[in-house]
Amino acid sequence: MRRPAPFRSWLVALALVAWSAPAATAQSIDRLLGRVVSEVRLVSDGQEVREAQIESLIEIRQGQPLTMSSVRETIVHAMGMGRFLDVRVSAFEAGEAARVEIELVPLRDVRRIVFAGDLGLSERTLRATVVDRFGATPAAGRAAEIAGAIQELLNDRGYLRATAQPRARGEADADTGDLVFDVIAGARARVRSIIFRPAEGEAVRSLRDRLNISPGAGYDPAELRKQLASYTDTLRARNYLEARAVQEEKQSERGDTVDLMITLTRGPLVTVEFTGDPLPPKRIADLVPVAREASVDRDLLEDSERRIEEYLGAQGYRDADANFEPIPSGDQLLVRFTVRNGPLYRVSGVVFEGTTLDPEVHLRPLIGLVVGQPFMQARLAADVNALRAEYQRRGFGDARIVPTLTDVPGQRTAREAPVIVTLTVAEGPCTYVTTIDMTGNTAVSDSEVRALLTTRGDAPLVVSTVVADRDRILEEYLNRGYRLARVAPAITYADDRTGASVRFTIHEGPEIIVDHVLVVGNDRIGDATIRREVMLQPGQPLGLKAITDSQRRLAALGLFRRVTIAELQHGSDYLRDVLVTVEESPATSIGYGGGVEFQRVDQIAEFAPRGFFEVGRRNLWGKNRSVNLFSRISLRRRTETVAPADVLPATEQQQTNLEYRVIGSYRDPKVAGSSADLQVALAFEQGSQTSYSFRRRSARVNLSKPYGPWWSLIGQYSIQRNIIYEDRINIVDRPLIDRVLPEVRIGSVSASGVRNTRDDVFDPGKGALIALNGELALRLLGSEVGFAKTLLQGFIYRQLPSSRRIVLAGGARLGLGTGFPRDIPLTDPNGDPILDSNGNPLTVPVRDLQASERFFAGGDTTVRGFQRDRLGRPDTLDSDGTPKGGHAEVILNGEARIALSRKFGVVGFIDAGNVFAVVNDVSLGDLRAGAGFGFRYNSKVGPIRFDFGFKLGTLQTYRTNSEDRFALHISIGQAF
Numbered sequence: 001m002r003r004p005a006p007f008r009s010w011l012v013a014l015a016l017v018a019w020s021a022p023a024a025t026a027q028s029i030d031r032l033l034g035r036v037v038s039e040v041r042l043v044s045d046g047q048e049v050r051e052a053q054i055e056s057l058i059e060i061r062q063g064q065p066l067t068m069s070s071v072r073e074t075i076v077h078a079m080g081m082g083r084f085l086d087v088r089v090s091a092f093e094a095g096e097a098a099r100v101e102i103e104l105v106p107l108r109d110v111r112r113i114v115f116a117g118d119l120g121l122s123e124r125t126l127r128a129t130v131v132d133r134f135g136a137t138p139a140a141g142r143a144a145e146i147a148g149a150i151q152e153l154l155n156d157r158g159y160l161r162a163t164a165q166p167r168a169r170g171e172a173d174a175d176t177g178d179l180v181f182d183v184i185a186g187a188r189a190r191v192r193s194i195i196f197r198p199a200e201g202e203a204v205r206s207l208r209d210r211l212n213i214s215p216g217a218g219y220d221p222a223e224l225r226k227q228l229a230s231y232t233d234t235l236r237a238r239n240y241l242e243a244r245a246v247q248e249e250k251q252s253e254r255g256d257t258v259d260l261m262i263t264l265t266r267g268p269l270v271t272v273e274f275t276g277d278p279l280p281p282k283r284i285a286d287l288v289p290v291a292r293e294a295s296v297d298r299d300l301l302e303d304s305e306r307r308i309e310e311y312l313g314a315q316g317y318r319d320a321d322a323n324f325e326p327i328p329s330g331d332q333l334l335v336r337f338t339v340r341n342g343p344l345y346r347v348s349g350v351v352f353e354g355t356t357l358d359p360e361v362h363l364r365p366l367i368g369l370v371v372g373q374p375f376m377q378a379r380l381a382a383d384v385n386a387l388r389a390e391y392q393r394r395g396f397g398d399a400r401i402v403p404t405l406t407d408v409p410g411q412r413t414a415r416e417a418p419v420i421v422t423l424t425v426a427e428g429p430c431t432y433v434t435t436i437d438m439t440g441n442t443a444v445s446d447s448e449v450r451a452l453l454t455t456r457g458d459a460p461l462v463v464s465t466v467v468a469d470r471d472r473i474l475e476e477y478l479n480r481g482y483r484l485a486r487v488a489p490a491i492t493y494a495d496d497r498t499g500a501s502v503r504f505t506i507h508e509g510p511e512i513i514v515d516h517v518l519v520v521g522n523d524r525i526g527d528a529t530i531r532r533e534v535m536l537q538p539g540q541p542l543g544l545k546a547i548t549d550s551q552r553r554l555a556a557l558g559l560f561r562r563v564t565i566a567e568l569q570h571g572s573d574y575l576r577d578v579l580v581t582v583e584e585s586p587a588t589s590i591g592y593g594g595g596v597e598f599q600r601v602d603q604i605a606e607f608a609p610r611g612f613f614e615v616g617r618r619n620l621w622g623k624n625r626s627v628n629l630f631s632r633i634s635l636r637r638r639t640e641t642v643a644p645a646d647v648l649p650a651t652e653q654q655q656t657n658l659e660y661r662v663i664g665s666y667r668d669p670k671v672a673g674s675s676a677d678l679q680v681a682l683a684f685e686q687g688s689q690t691s692y693s694f695r696r697r698s699a700r701v702n703l704s705k706p707y708g709p710w711w712s713l714i715g716q717y718s719i720q721r722n723i724i725y726e727d728r729i730n731i732v733d734r735p736l737i738d739r740v741l742p743e744v745r746i747g748s749v750s751a752s753g754v755r756n757t758r759d760d761v762f763d764p765g766k767g768a769l770i771a772l773n774g775e776l777a778l779r780l781l782g783s784e785v786g787f788a789k790t791l792l793q794g795f796i797y798r799q800l801p802s803s804r805r806i807v808l809a810g811g812a813r814l815g816l817g818t819g820f821p822r823d824i825p826l827t828d829p830n831g832d833p834i835l836d837s838n839g840n841p842l843t844v845p846v847r848d849l850q851a852s853e854r855f856f857a858g859g860d861t862t863v864r865g866f867q868r869d870r871l872g873r874p875d876t877l878d879s880d881g882t883p884k885g886g887h888a889e890v891i892l893n894g895e896a897r898i899a900l901s902r903k904f905g906v907v908g909f910i911d912a913g914n915v916f917a918v919v920n921d922v923s924l925g926d927l928r929a930g931a932g933f934g935f936r937y938n939s940k941v942g943p944i945r946f947d948f949g950f951k952l953g954t955l956q957t958y959r960t961n962s963e964d965r966f967a968l969h970i971s972i973g974q975a976f
Contacts, residue, residue, distance in 0.1 A: 029066065029091035029098075037066050038097035044104040053527065054078065057516055058102065066091060066098050073570060074102065080568040080577050081518050083107055110137045110179045113146075114169070120159045120185025129153050140168070143179060150181060158188040158219040160255040189219040192257040196264065203266045207231055207245065219258050221249070228262070235266060241294050242267030268333035270296055276339040279308065287311055288337065296326070296335055308339060316374025317341040318417075345375035348408050348418040354425040357394075363423075366390055375405075375419055384423070391427065395460025398428035398497065431461040434499040440506035444476060449504070452476055461500050466491065473504060481541025484509030512542040515575040518568075521582040524619045525559055532670065533557065536578050542567065547578075554582065557624050557669075561585050589616045608659075610634035625668045634659040636688060659687040676705040690869040691882045692738075692851055693726040714752040719782050721745050722852045733878035737785075737848040740824045744850055747782030750775035758797065762942045763974060765799040765807050786820030787849055795976050805899035811976045813862075813891040815855045816919050819847040854885030855915055860969035861976060862891050863911040864949035865930020867967050873926060874956075875917040881958035886915040888922050893976055897936070905936040909947070909975070928953060930967075942972050 040060050042049035057077035059070040071089050078087045086105040091098050113130060115123050130138070134146055143166035154162035162185045169178040193215055196204045211227055213219075228245040235243035244265040249258045272290060279287065288304040290296050305322045312320035319342030327334040347369050352359040366386045368379050384401045391399035401423055408418040436457055438449050452472045455465050470489045477485035486507040493500045516538055519530050533553035535546040547565050554563045561583045568577040594611035616628040636657045663683045671678040679702040686695045698720035706712045724742045727734060751774055758767035774790045777783040795811040823843040826834040833841040857863060858871030869883045876886040891913035899905045912929040916922050932949035947969040955963040 029071065029089065029100075032066055032091045032093065032098040033068060034065050035096065035098040037062050037064060037100055038094045039099045041099070041101045042104065043101060044106055049104060053519065054081075054104070057081075057518070060089075060100050060102075066100065076568075076570040077516060077577060078102075078104065080570070080579060081520050082579070082581070083520055107140055110140050110177070112137070112178055114178050114180045115183055116180055117183045118185045119183050120154050120162060120188070121157060126150060126153070126183075138179075140179060146179075147181060150183065154183075154185050156222045158221060159185040160189050160251055160258075161186050187256060189251070189256055189258050191215050191217050191219050192252070192259050194260045194262065196262050198264070201264075201266075203235070204264055207262070207264055219249075219260075221247070224260075236291070236294050239270050240266050240268070241270045241290055241296055243294075268328065268331055271332070271334050273334060273336045274339060275336060277341040279311075279339060283311065290335070296333065301326070301335065304337070308337070312339075312341055314376050314378060316344045316346065316376060318345045318375060318377060319343065343413065343415055343417040345405075345417050345419055347371050347373055347375050347421060348411075349420045351420060351422045352425065353422060354427065356427060362390070363387060369421060375421070380421065387423065387425070391425070392464065393460075393462055395430040395432060395462065396427050397431055397461060397463055400426045400428075402426070429497045431493065431497055431500050433457050433459055433461050433502060434494075435501040436503075437501070438504040438506060440508065443480060443482065443508055443511065444473075444506075448476075449473060449506075455502060461491070461502075463491070466502055470504065473506065475544070477506075477508065478544040479546070481512045481543050482508050482510070483512050483542065483544075510574050513575055514538050514540050514542050514578055515570070515572075516577045518577060518579045519582070520579065521584070523584060524587055525582070525584060526621075526623060529557075529559075529623045530554065530580065530582065532673070534578075534580060542576050542578070550580070554580075559585055559619060559624055585618070587617060587619050589618070590614070608634045608636040610659075623668075624670060625666070628663075628665045628667070630661075630663045630665075632661045657688055657693065661685045661687070671703075674705075676703055678703050688726075689851075690856070691728050691884065692724050694852065695723040695725070696852075697721045710755050710757050712754050712756070714754065716750045716752075717748070717781070718750075719745070719747040722850065724851055727851075729882050729884055730878040730880055733884065735848050735851075735884060736824065736844065737819075737846050738851050740827060740846075741785070741850070745782065745784045746777055746850065746853070748775050748777035749781060763938070764797045764809075765805065766797050768794070768796045770794045785822060785850060787817060787853060788820075789815070789817035789849075789853065791815045805897075805905075807897040809893075809895045809897060809974075809976065811891070811893040813889065813913075815889040816922075817849055817853065817855065817887045818919060819849045819887075821845050821847055849885075849887055851885060854887065855889035856883055856885050857889050857891060857913050857915045858883075860945075860947060860971050862893075863913045863928070863930050864909065864932055864947050864969055864975065865911065865951040865967055866928075866949075867964070870963075871913060871928060872915045873917070873921075875921075876915045877956075877958075879959040881956070881961060881963070883915075886917045886921075888916040888919045890914060890916075890922060890924070890927060892927070895975065897974075903938050905938070905943075907934045907936065907945075907947075908932075909934070909949070911949070939972075943974055944970075944972055945974065946970055947975065 037060060040058060040062055042051075042054060042058070057074065059073040059077065060066065061070070064070075075087045075089065078084055083106065084104050085107045086103075088103040088105070090101045090103070092101070093099075113127065113136075115126050119126060129149060130146055133149055134142055138146060147164040147166050150164040151162055154164075162183070164184075165182045167180050167182065169180045191213060194213070196208060198204060210231055211224070213224060213227075224247055228247060232243045232245050242265070244263075244267075246263045248261045248263070250261075251258050270290065272288060274284070285292065287307045288301075290300065290304070293300055301324045305324060308322035309320050312322075321340045321342065323338050325336045325338070327336060349371060350364070350367060350369055352363055355363065357363060367383050368386075369375070369383055380403055384403055387401050388399060391401075404422045404424065405419045406422060408420060411418045433455060434457070436450070436453065436455060438446060441449055453469045455462070455469050466489050470487045474485060474487045477487070484507075486509070488505045488507075490503045490505065491500050492503070514536050517531065517534060517536055519527050519534075522530060534550045535553070536542065536550060540546075551563055551565055554560060559582075563583075564581045566579045566581070568579055569575075570577065591614040592612065594609070610632065611634075612630070612632040614628065614630045616626060618624075618626040620626060636659055661683070662685075663681055665679060665681040667680075668678045670676075679700075681700050681702070683696070683698045683700075685698075687693070698718060700716055700718035702714065702716045704712055704714040722744055724738060727738060727742070729735075729738070731739075753772050755768070755770045758764035758769055771793045772790070773792075775788070777785060777787050779786060792814045793811070794813075795809065798808050800806040800808065822845070824846045826842045826844060836842050856869040856871075858866030859868035863871050869885075870877075870881065872883055872886065876884050878884060891911070893909065893911050895907055895909040897905060897907045908931075910929065910931040912927045914927050916926070929952040930949045931952060932947060934945055934947035937944045948966065949969070950966045951963065955965060957963075
């Protein structure tokens with residue numbers, strides 16, 4: 001790639017400025033060396049600089065003698081920030097003292113990229129190439145590299161003498177400017193002649209007719225390559241697997257014309273044939289990839305032989321044999337594979353010999369070979385390694401396991417060969433650790449080193465554990481800043497190998513100390529926000545863990561596209577500057593989208609188009625604070641069955657409901673400099689549940705704090721106004737509180753404790769999640785009703801040791817709630833109060849929970865044999881089967897998730913649960929169960945799942961309908 005000569009010189013000068021500057025300034029300050037410095041002044045673009053980070057790098061100190069080393073260290077420190085093109089130090093007489101002025105020549109930031117001149121191609125094409133390779137606002141230091149990429153693009157599109165020269169444009173005192181590329185594309189070269197080799201033949205004539213190029217036409221190398229590739233793909237699809245088309249060009253001296261030579265090699269017409277025992281058709285393309293590789297060379301065919309034999313061996317055909325034979329005939333080539341499976345080896349028994357351990361207790365559980373299953377050589381090798389590792393773990397470091405196969409007498413046939421696998425163990429002596437010593441350690445005491453070891457005296461010697469101990473010791477030294485530390489373990493065996501001494505020889509090397517921590521690249525985000533997450537401090541050891549933790553903590557802020565932490569070495573061998581370079585993410589983020597929600601309610605399919613819009617602003621006030629506005633809207637057309645009384649026929653009504661949700665939130669993830677996460681949100685909602693519609697206005701304040709990597713505590717205060725309307729519960733079954741208090745204000749506090757050890761939030765394979773939440777609503781908190789609720793949840797995930805990913809998942813949920821007594825005035829159908837004989841309003845005590853606070857179950861995340869919210873007992877469902885909810889729920893889930901490929905998987909599940917009217921009604925004997933199966937597709941937005949559940953047991957019948965046996969659920973994410 002050619003680069004403009006001026007920029008090559010500029011880059012060389014920039015790279016060497018740190019070394020050349022001291023020499024350049026030495027003459028001007030040589031006569032003042034040794035004088036006391038009376039003043040140090042920083043200037044940039046004629047203005048005095050007052051920036052704490054830069055001032056901390058200045059090694060020339062007021063009141064101290066001026067030395068050449070302090071000048072050199074100052075220049076190296078400042079240049080290490082990468083913000084300055086040059087650093088110049090000047091000294092002036094000030095009586096008997098010296099006044100020092102340090103000029104910082106800034107390296108301008110790029111505000112935008114501008115293309116000027118004769119572009120040849122569209123500006124959009126040039127910009128897309130630059131942005132794809134270098135980003136939207138690349139560093140000014142990459143100007144020459146970008147210019148080279150532009151020239152390369154133009155050359156590849158036929159502008160063979162194109163040039164691109166970069167230059168800066170902007171005000172002299174501005175921090176940012178435009179990076180302009182003056183492009184001279186010139187005229188696109190033209191094709192003077194085209195020669196095809198070979199000159200004749202059907203393939204050449206076909207290629208000549210297909211190419212969109214002829215003498216006199218403009219030359220576009222990239223387009224020509226594309227056309228040639230398309231033609232060779234066509235030939236390969238016709239089984240000319242070795243077809244090739246290569247273009248060569250000869251440019252004229254002026255670069256305005258080219259002579260082309262296109263060489264076409266069609267190769268033979270290839271046919272691959274299989275004889276002997278058949279192979280599965282779906283595996284042939286992988287076992288013999290001649291079409292995918294577009295080749296039939298001998299190496300590929302020999303590899304195909306090996307793959308076939310390994311595949312058959314894995315199926316139990318230990319003597320499988322595959323051979324290929326190329327048979328040329330004119331312009332055709334037949335490749336014939338002859339496959340012989342041989343007999344199917346089947347495990348008839350597994351026998352252990354020579355062991356002192358109980359094989360049934362200690363050895364057989366490690367064996368993957370299963371009696372009655374095909375014998376696999378790879379499985380046997382894995383079993384031998386597992387047994388050897390077990391013996392080594394027990395101190396038998398010299399143990400050997402020798403496998404042998406023996407035919408079962410009289411049972412071998414041409415098609416099957418039952419074998420007995422004998423594993424003969426030569427245990428050797430059991431070696432115990434007699435002493436553990438270390439030498440060379442001064443920074444880390446013997447007791448601290450021993451605390452890191454898992455090797456113990458008087459315990460069996462495990463060599464792999466000694467190696468792991470070495471790594472732990474080395475890691476401790478690296479974390480303490482000893483970057484050159486080395487640890488060498490040595491094991492000395494007794495003559496009879498029953499005992500061994502272990503010695504760790506430690507070469508500590510020097511301790512590396514942080515001199516300065518420099519932060520560059522930040523514009524909107526304050527230094528304090530970044531430094532708070534950096535675990536490295538001046539004067540402290542440069543530890544490896546501190547670097548990785550700092551990188552992780554900065555990335556976790558979500559404020560940066562890229563974070564790099566580099567070490568800068570200067571004059572001292574033991575001091576390092578740490579350069580933290582960040583690339584900020586856009587402060588404003590916008591998201592939008594749409595879709596269709598599907599659910600089936602009472603045998604009626606409902607489709608609801610929906611869309612959302614989200615806008616967020618991060619980095620408020622230069623700190624990691626953010627505001628976000630999320631809005632969602634949906635139109636749901638609902639068909640309802642109306643049956644006012646038993647004597648009237650049921651009728652159906654259709655109506656379209658507008659559903660929306662608007663949430664504005666503020667977040668401070670490090671409130672008051674602590675590790676607590678503060679969130680404040682206002683929400684406006686209107687939506688539909690299965691048995692009612694609602695409008696809600698709410699505000700909440702949430703404070704969460706992590707405790708270690710797994711635990712977190714969450715506290716919340718919320719106040720909301722709930723309005724229930726279009727209550728679909730039969731009027732005679734409707735809870736009293738819903739009739740007399742359709743609109744209510746609820747103020748509550750809640751606390752939660754969460755332990756989360758899952759390895760993945762969306763699709764966990766191991767770990768567990770345990771959460772306990774308690775909520776209390778009181779009039780003192782602004783609530784019109786009082787209640788207490790608690791929800792205990794636990795989920796566990798285990799991945800089975802298998803070549804295919806199989807995850808067993810289980811979950812349990814227990815929800816309990818109770819309302820505090822409240823006297824509710826009775827009203828007539830017109831809403832007027834009912835009075836007693838004395839004229840006083842009649843009241844009735846109520847302990848029910850509001851509809852919005854009751855528990856509901858059934859659906860894609862609870863018991864999947866039921867539609868959403870339709871699980872319940874007769875006292876939590878009305879006479880039409882509409883759910884009323886309850887004060888308690890129990891949900892149990894079990895699921896097996898099996899991956900078929902990287903994208904697809906299947907599941908089998910069984911769920912059980914129920915909703916209870918009051919807490920005292922909870923009974924495991926009343927749980928209703930469902931089972932089923934499902935499919936998973938791992939998309940970019942998460943697992944898309946299709947679950948088909950069916951109810952177990954007797955179906956319930958209601959006044960106007962009855963339960964379906966089956967339920968289909970489609971959603972994103974796992975059920976739990």
